[in-house]
Amino acid sequence: MAKYTETIDLYSDDGKLLKGGVTLDRISPLVNPATSKIIDLTKRTINVNLGGIQDALKTGKLGKGKIKGRELDLPIMENKDAIVARIKEMIQVEEGDDTEILEFNGGKLQLVQVPAKRLMNAATYDAAITSVASATTYAIVDQFNIDAFNASTVKAACWGGYPHTQDLQGALVTSILNIPQNNEGLG
Numbered sequence: 001m002a003k004y005t006e007t008i009d010l011y012s013d014d015g016k017l018l019k020g021g022v023t024l025d026r027i028s029p030l031v032n033p034a035t036s037k038i039i040d041l042t043k044r045t046i047n048v049n050l051g052g053i054q055d056a057l058k059t060g061k062l063g064k065g066k067i068k069g070r071e072l073d074l075p076i077m078e079n080k081d082a083i084v085a086r087i088k089e090m091i092q093v094e095e096g097d098d099t100e101i102l103e104f105n106g107g108k109l110q111l112v113q114v115p116a117k118r119l120m121n122a123a124t125y126d127a128a129i130t131s132v133a134s135a136t137t138y139a140i141v142d143q144f145n146i147d148a149f150n151a152s153t154v155k156a157a158c159w160g161g162y163p164h165t166q167d168l169q170g171a172l173v174t175s176i177l178n179i180p181q182n183n184e185g186l187g
């Protein structure tokens with residue numbers, strides 16, 4: 001790896017100097033395990049807004065707009081634990097791997113950390129969002145025994161306008177990263 005003469009100062013979140021005069025090569029993810037971990041978690045972490053999915057289904061506000069007649073009044077939050085357990089079961093590669101689901105905002109928001117093995121064996125990091133969006137869709141469909149006619153409504157709440165929009169516009173399962181390829185689509 002190239003050695004750099006340029007230096008930077010590293011500060012804590014509250015503005016205190018942690019270390020001064022750090023050469024740029026020392027913060028590279030190729031040599032710095034903390035930087036590598038941040039990148040790994042960023043690629044693997046997906047937001048699932050279960051409260052938002054429940055509200056969107058109830059009002060028919062799906063993807064880019066509102067679809068009258070496609071409303072589904074499902075008690076998603078009342079069944080949150082079963083849905084989250086099913087999501088974890090589907091995205092987990094093997095028992096005891098680094099799959100983790102963190103809960104926020106009274107359980108309305110789930111932060112899903114996809115197993116590292118999924119991304120290590122994928123061409124791009126979109127394997128994280130596709131696996132979580134698919135698992136969330138199927139978990140809801142399965143939990144409430146949704147028929148084939150209404151399953152697409154659940155899909156639209158989770159995936160937004162995809163595949164009509166490459167960026168999953170209106171999706172309630174989201175990543176902090178943009179999709180890696182805007183010309184080819186996901187997967």
